[in-house]
Amino acid sequence: MDFQKRHALIKEWMREAASMILASFQEELTVEVKTHRNDLVTNMDKAIELFLIKKIQQSFPSERIMGEEGFGNQFQDLKGTVWILDPIDGTLNFVKQKRNFAIMLAVYHDGIGQMGYIYDVIEKELYWGMKDQGAFCNEEKLPVVEDVSLKEGLVAINSGMFATNRYHTTEMGLASSGVRMVGSAGIETVHVASGRLAAYLSYSLCPWDIAAGKVIAEEVGLVYKKLNGEAVDLLNNNGIIVATPKAYQEILTEYLLKK
Template structure:
């Protein structure tokens, strides 16, 4: 498959699907959602999450038959490897925010080919900001090219930390918080990654991100010079959950060093 030749077609279609999905999501604000609990009371899924994933799967199967789909809600394929072309979809990233606040949630779509990220999209629905990237061609917010990150030391930037990491690793959170300008918590991996991409944050740490929480953001982040790894510095495994870190290079190195020192205590 030649992504260069197909990029324009794919890009246009994906953006259309994302905007259509966002309209559908917004209409749900006026109706009562069917909300179900998954692993715990803070891990929720709604009928809208399921409907949006099915919408993407239907479109992908129509336009790109034979390409596999890994989706959060399980309506795609049983993906055990990343051979060939694999779409990775999070229909509503930040479902708890969607339910409780009707803000700070995102639609995320990524395409990987033989394990390498080719295209990534994070749409901040309520801010109408679409972050997108094609491998080797830079990253954009709507139609504006996002500059390569300003590689500042950790002390000069804010970091976001996932709620799970804050509760499970309080000592770690305090250490990183003291070394940076401060800690923020949003509750959506996509939105937090987008804020690192745009320079509003210098890094984002999370205790356990699934492939669909990571895939799109990783493509976009790497196009602006960010480093996206596991918390111990190892490469991300997009077939498993990962304790994750995305940050500017200097801050990434500092955070890995701080975490390494903490683990030796």
């Protein structure tokens, strides 16, 4: 796999996509409800996905694409090279706040993450990682995370989980230094990867919510697992935890597996 060629193209595509999103702030969005009132899709989600798919197909026509809005291929396996993309992660934030959303794209080969990209459009921060080559924010390499415990760090918890105390998340939050909620799996994952959080948990994420962040997280020494401690399944939805090794072990044994 020619990592440098792909890397240059992906950076160019993501910045073009970001410019399209920023330009849309001057236009009226078309907003539709998918599964419930907090699960939205806009004309820009669809436009960005189609834009990225076209770019990938032009440069890598034999490779398959998994996209949130359904314009890619259908999948029963992850054999070969697969692109996994989320055109706007945090669509509710995009619609309501015009911030705290990201473009996410990953490249996997035979089910193993090779490259992951999360672009915080408003902050102009492109987080990216390559297998066995580290992770970066723009061009600055991220250090391996400090292995802080739960009590030493902040945690991000999906708001629905926290509000209902699912998986004992209220007690978990009280045991930490504090709880923070953004509403974007990608942004919250890179906040763990950059040392701003000790952990992030969500109870139902799709493959495109997970793929890019997993590559980045593992390159800085984080644990990225299902809530039950099993490996993530990129053909299905997953409850996930991304955390420092110490915080992961505490959260898993003291809260997630607690009856």
